[in-house]
Amino acid sequence: MTPEERTAGGAPMIQLFRVCKDFGPFRHALSEVSFTVERGEFVFLTGPSGAGKSTLLKLLFREELPTSGQIVVNGRNIGVLPDGQVPYFRRTLGVVFQDFKLIGRKTVYGNLAFVQSVLGLSRGEQKRRAYQALKRVGLHHRMNSLPSELSGGEQQRTAIALAIVNEPVLLLADEPTGNLDPVLSEEIMKLFSEINIRGTTVFVATHDVDLIRRMGHRVLTLEKGKLRERDMAREALAREAPFLPG
Amino acid sequence: MNSRYLFGEAWAIAKSGPRHTAIAVVLIALAFYVPGLFALLSRNLGRLAGSAREPAAAILTLDASADARGVAARVTEDPRVAKVTIVGSAAALERFRRAYPDLGGAIADLGEAPFPPAIEVSLKPSAPPRAAREIAVAARSWPGVDAAESEEEFAAKFRDGVRLLRGAGLFLGGLLTVAAILSVASAVRLALDLHRDEIGIMRRMGATETAIRAPFWLHAFFEGLAGGALALALLYATYRGAAYFLSREPHPVLALFWVGFLDLPTALALPAVGGAAGFLGSLLSLSKSPKS
Numbered sequence: 001m002t003p004e005e006r007t008a009g010g011a012p013m014i015q016l017f018r019v020c021k022d023f024g025p026f027r028h029a030l031s032e033v034s035f036t037v038e039r040g041e042f043v044f045l046t047g048p049s050g051a052g053k054s055t056l057l058k059l060l061f062r063e064e065l066p067t068s069g070q071i072v073v074n075g076r077n078i079g080v081l082p083d084g085q086v087p088y089f090r091r092t093l094g095v096v097f098q099d100f101k102l103i104g105r106k107t108v109y110g111n112l113a114f115v116q117s118v119l120g121l122s123r124g125e126q127k128r129r130a131y132q133a134l135k136r137v138g139l140h141h142r143m144n145s146l147p148s149e150l151s152g153g154e155q156q157r158t159a160i161a162l163a164i165v166n167e168p169v170l171l172l173a174d175e176p177t178g179n180l181d182p183v184l185s186e187e188i189m190k191l192f193s194e195i196n197i198r199g200t201t202v203f204v205a206t207h208d209v210d211l212i213r214r215m216g217h218r219v220l221t222l223e224k225g226k227l228r229e230r231d232m233a234r235e236a237l238a239r240e241a242p243f244l245p246g
Numbered sequence: 247m248n249s250r251y252l253f254g255e256a257w258a259i260a261k262s263g264p265r266h267t268a269i270a271v272v273l274i275a276l277a278f279y280v281p282g283l284f285a286l287l288s289r290n291l292g293r294l295a296g297s298a299r300e301p302a303a304a305i306l307t308l309d310a311s312a313d314a315r316g317v318a319a320r321v322t323e324d325p326r327v328a329k330v331t332i333v334g335s336a337a338a339l340e341r342f343r344r345a346y347p348d349l350g351g352a353i354a355d356l357g358e359a360p361f362p363p364a365i366e367v368s369l370k371p372s373a374p375p376r377a378a379r380e381i382a383v384a385a386r387s388w389p390g391v392d393a394a395e396s397e398e399e400f401a402a403k404f405r406d407g408v409r410l411l412r413g414a415g416l417f418l419g420g421l422l423t424v425a426a427i428l429s430v431a432s433a434v435r436l437a438l439d440l441h442r443d444e445i446g447i448m449r450r451m452g453a454t455e456t457a458i459r460a461p462f463w464l465h466a467f468f469e470g471l472a473g474g475a476l477a478l479a480l481l482y483a484t485y486r487g488a489a490y491f492l493s494r495e496p497h498p499v500l501a502l503f504w505v506g507f508l509d510l511p512t513a514l515a516l517p518a519v520g521g522a523a524g525f526l527g528s529l530l531s532l533s534k535s536p537k538s
Binding site: 091118 | 248250251254258443444446447448449450451452453454455457458
């Protein structure tokens with residue numbers, strides 16, 4: 001199934017309606033955040049440390065639930081998604097973190113095959129998808145290497161291969177270049193662009209302003225848990241929240 | 247989720263903490279060995295109880311030098327007695343050989359008769375229930391009579407003894423099974439910690455909770471199964487070792503009941519219950535595992 005086939009009609013990929021997230025009575029991580037990301041878009045989310053970028057990504061990934069407001073991803077209101085449906089929802093997404101998160105005891109290929117075997121794919125399908133994903137990130141020649149034998153850039157590319165191996169409709173990345181030098185960071189961003197060109201919506205949280213400027217994509221800025229006013233003005237859907245079933 | 251993933255990961259979990267896996271298996275083995283030993287003893291005692299040739303109301307055990315015929319004649323004077331049977335040392339030995347052919351070798355080399363002569367007393371159907379006890383009490387003071395017990399007394403004591411043994415076995419077994427379940431739960435908890443990153447990756451990639459937990463369930467089940475099997479092997483080794491010892495150093499009492507191993511259903515129950523205990527331990531541990 002291609003990303004295009006797995007999308008829910010022509011609705012936007014991400015819609016947030018006045019989303020708030022509190023951790024306890026005194027810590028407001030996000031306040032009244034509303035925006036829309038269209039299908040096939042490449043969007044950066046930026047802001048200083050503690051602005052709420054990671055919290056927002058966790059909400060999109062349904063690792064956290066909003067305190068109030070609605071979040072619609074790929075046509076599904078994930079705030080009301082039953083727990084049993086969450087894994088199936090996550091299979092349509094890919095996630096990349098700053099710290100790579102690879103299984104150290106498995107090879108590059110083993111990492112990719114492992115997650116697919118958990119999902120019940122046949123060995124033939126696992127091989128095909130793993131090879132394709134590794135080829136896309138330019139690591140098919142290192143498939144038998146252990147993560148510890150790879151450079152930082154290669155480890156991050158493996159993590160990206162892991163994120164795209166299930167052919168997601170939406171790729172979320174949380175500070176994916178945080179541990180990399182500028183050259184490698186640019187390389188990773190080019191890779192994201194290539195993935196985006198093939199139809200996957202890409203949503204990257206980063207505080208690397210130079211990188212964002214060079215890439216030239218749309219930018220959303222969070223400041224103390226709120227979307228910056230000039231971004232909010234652009235977000236036409238901040239007005240009313242249509243209720244969608246999970 | 248496919249079987250390759252399931253068994254592969256269960257094996258990987260076992261390998262990731264070999265020491266803890268080994269400790270859990272040994273603890274389970276010990277937990278099932280102790281009640282297994284009680285089951286072995288009570289089974290053999292039960293077999294001894296069931297091997298009596300014909301029911302006697304009272305048994306008078308005589309001194310080796312006693313006048314058996316004289317004592318028998320004195321017993322028959324009681325109008326409630328229907329029949330007396332003198333069982334000499336040789337006859338008792340022959341009975342034993344017939345009842346326990348597998349122990350024949352153990353007592354063949356005995357220089358002297360291991361069983362004292364005895365008189366078995368049968369009562370008339372019209373005799374009251376207390377008659378056997380009264381005859382036994384009276385006979386205890388007769389010359390040549392070493393001991394006298396009514397069958398009722400003996401059977402009650404024997405039944406009580408076996409019951410006590412089974413009760414102790416069940417109690418200890420229950421206690422040790424709980425300990426085994428807790429030790430598996432703790433081993434699984436440790437394995438969860440060791441695989442926290444992998445679990446995180448699996449959840450992120452959309453693995454269901456069942457797919458994530460299944461290898462841990464399987465691992466714990468096999469841990470319990472291995473522990474139960476080890477307990478069974480240890481029990482068999484104990485049985486064979488004791489039988490070998492008794493064949494070399496025959497003991498008049500121990501040789502009486504150390505004659506058979508556990509029956510097949512009981513033997514198979516050990517690994518099966520071990521597997522169930524392991525599975526239960528993993529359920530206990532994984533029920534506390536946080537979801538993301």
